[in-house]
Amino acid sequence: MKLAKEVAFAAARKAGQLSLERLGDVRKIDYKGVANIVTDVDQACEKIIIQMIREEFPDDEILAEESGKSSGKQSDRRWLIDPLDGTTNYAHGYPFFAVSIALTENDKGVLGVVFNAVAKELFWAELGQGAWLNDKPISVSKTGRLAESLLATGFPPNTPEAQRLSMEQFRSVTAASHGVRRDGSAALDLCFVACGRLDGFWERKLAPWDMGAGALIVEEAGGIVTDLTNGTWDIAQGNIIATNSMIQNELVAALNEKELARTIALAGS
Structure with a gap:
């Protein structure tokens, strides 16, 4: 090695x-x-x-x-x-x-x-x-509440449906936290979680090369990496949440895809 x-x-x-x-x-x-x-x-x-x-x-x-x-x-x-x-x-x-x-x-x-x-x-x-x-x-931050957290995300450059869901998630987490940044480099966002500059990060539809290095760095810094439902992270699927572990459950709840998808559907009806 x-x-x-x-x-x-x-x-x-x-x-x-x-x-x-x-x-x-x-x-x-x-x-x-x-x-x-x-x-x-x-x-x-x-x-x-x-x-x-x-x-x-x-x-x-x-x-x-x-x-x-x-x-x-x-x-x-x-x-x-x-x-x-x-x-x-x-x-x-x-x-x-x-x-x-x-x-x-x-x-x-x-x-x-x-x-x-x-x-x-x-x-x-x-x-x-x-x-x-x-x-x-x-090492990751010691922030214990989503309400006191600074986070980052990114938006997938693909279908309008995926972008609408990403925007709803952005609104949901922004309202529940100190703020959400969208700086355009998943690799750096993950590293910023690892060193405590950010408390969490999530994104959908990433490629393996976007996440591979950063995800390991977060885990080795004491953080947690999962999919968007708090399940086992699969690099091939492209969806990721990385946090200091202490705000993990709150962030997963704020990103609830089923609930936000229902909100989008009702708004369009």
Whole structure:
């Protein structure tokens, strides 16, 4: 694991440095959906990360946001790569984005690295070894009530129905808490839960590379990660709640999908 950690650190820093150097100098933007974009910087950063991993671990499987799945002989080890989490922010020069790299073994996260190049903050965790910000250990907050909590979320760029439900959840939690932030990088939001800057985070329809590193960092910092109904979190399903554990049940109740869906239906009738 020592070599994997060294490679992930070096790759995250190198890709992060490139993204910082090119901030405000995006030369090409393509659309993967109506509001889902990719820049030439995403692609350049991903190429750097994959090359560095392949040099040391040629047999590992890789799942990356822009290039997709690259199979390896050792299919029980998989790297999850988001070279630039927060692409829309980045394309507009909004400085909230990160590199996210995770390693799983037999579908269980064993290493997570998230690098915020703007702040020079490297969040990382190794299974069973705690969570860290640069060289200092981190832990989740001790906030005990949703009413005293600061949270974050994101909205899925897909169907109108999913967006309406996300907005209802946003309203519900905002009314019950100190506030909800929507900054556009799930990887950083999860890390902010891990270090106590946020008390909780939730989002729907995320990809494995959005959550893989951050979820492990939260858990190793003493937090809890579940699906939106407080059930077992499944990275393949894309729905996630991450909290300090103390506000978990209150947040799940405020996000009650069935009740909010009924509210939406009644409003439309």
